[in-house]
Amino acid sequence: xxxxxxxxxxxxxIICLSSxxxxxxxxxxxxxxxxxxxxxxxxKASNQDCQTKLTEVQSKxxxxxxxxxxxxxDTSISGASYRELTSRYDKLNQLNEALLDKYNLLLKGNEADxxxxxxxxxxxxxxxxxxxxxxxxxxxxxxxxxxxxxxLAARLKDREARVAQLESLLKQKDNALDSLKKAITDALxxxxxxxxxxxxxxxxxxxxxxxKLLFPSGSTQVQPDGITALKQLAKxxxxxxxxxxxxxxxxxxxxxxxxxxxxxxWDLSVMRATSIVKILLQNANINPMRLTASGVxxxxxxxxxxxxxxxxxxxxxxxxxxxxxNEILKLLNNQ
Numbered sequence: 001x002x003x004x005x006x007x008x009x010x011x012x013x014i015i016c017l018s019s020x021x022x023x024x025x026x027x028x029x030x031x032x033x034x035x036x037x038x039x040x041x042x043x044k045a046s047n048q049d050c051q052t053k054l055t056e057v058q059s060k061x062x063x064x065x066x067x068x069x070x071x072x073x074d075t076s077i078s079g080a081s082y083r084e085l086t087s088r089y090d091k092l093n094q095l096n097e098a099l100l101d102k103y104n105l106l107l108k109g110n111e112a113d114x115x116x117x118x119x120x121x122x123x124x125x126x127x128x129x130x131x132x133x134x135x136x137x138x139x140x141x142x143x144x145x146x147x148x149x150x151x152l153a154a155r156l157k158d159r160e161a162r163v164a165q166l167e168s169l170l171k172q173k174d175n176a177l178d179s180l181k182k183a184i185t186d187a188l189x190x191x192x193x194x195x196x197x198x199x200x201x202x203x204x205x206x207x208x209x210x211x212k213l214l215f216p217s218g219s220t221q222v223q224p225d226g227i228t229a230l231k232q233l234a235k236x237x238x239x240x241x242x243x244x245x246x247x248x249x250x251x252x253x254x255x256x257x258x259x260x261x262x263x264x265x266w267d268l269s270v271m272r273a274t275s276i277v278k279i280l281l282q283n284a285n286i287n288p289m290r291l292t293a294s295g296v297x298x299x300x301x302x303x304x305x306x307x308x309x310x311x312x313x314x315x316x317x318x319x320x321x322x323x324x325x326n327e328i329l330k331l332l333n334n335q
Contacts, residue, residue, distance in 0.1 A: 043292075068153060071149045085131060183236050186236075188229060211317075213225055218268070230283070247277050248294050248296060249271075252298060268297075270294065276293070277293040
């Protein structure tokens with residue numbers, strides 16, 4: 001789980017600390033901010049990477065199954081040829097024995113008949129030797145194909161076990177997400193019609209809170225009702241220590257032209273996320289390393305329209321809850 005820390009925009013840090021922070025400290029904070037943005041991007045990509053690798057494992061599994069079926073069919077054909085040659089070999093043996101009997105009976109006959117029978121016997125023996133060589137070669141080929149089939153079957157069995165293990169881990173993750181969603185929903189039941197929605201998306205649980213519940217227009221100070229909701233949410237998050245928490249601020253596309261600490265929508269989105277992170281930490285025993293505060297300004301709207309209703313939807317804060325994927329990633333990397 002990546003460390004979650006507070007991320008403030010560079011503009012905010014400059015405004016808040018320009019009078020007392022040395023240049024080297026400012027540069028350090030800027031570098032930290034860049035690192036946090038990279039960590040957030042990596043966290044968002046990790047779940048998609050899991051899904052992609054699972055698809056690749058399933059594709060390899062299907063191909064191995066087809067290979068096994070083909071080898072079984074080839075082995076069946078070779079086995080039929082082997083049985084046919086064996087039958088022909090037995091018949092030639094019988095013919096050889098009959099010729100030997102005839103040879104013994106005619107051994108006392110004239111020399112010409114004896115030579116003829118001897119020649120026929122020699123031809124029969126040569127044919128038997130050729131058939132025996134063919135049978136030996138076919139047996140060697142059958143042994144090789146059987147060994148390859150056994151090896152492929154073992155690999156397929158191992159692959160099936162890995163797929164089953166991966167499916168089990170994914171099911172556990174899905175069950176954990178469902179339980180987390182229910183716990184969050186139960187914790188916020190009193191705010192169901194007050195601008196909060198809880199839903200699952202891309203293997204994560206989203207708690208989306210509208211601006212009207214949390215902030216006055218253009219402000220970063222959380223209102224009393226919003227604080228109450230965040231306190232209840234913090235207690236639910238406290239009992240789920242294996243969940244990563246990203247607080248993501250969003251604004252509409254109306255530009256801000258502030259004269260104080262908030263200069264634009266980037267400032268507003270990041271500072272609102274930071275305010276919420278602080279309230280969560282103050283009201284529950286949550287490891288700060290689980291938390292990340294970020295802002296995306298107006299650039300991730302739920303509704304791209306420019307109507308009043310669309311902008312109202314876009315003015316929100318998303319609290320994104322991500323389960324640990326370490327075991328799943330470890331299994332996929334061993335494929």
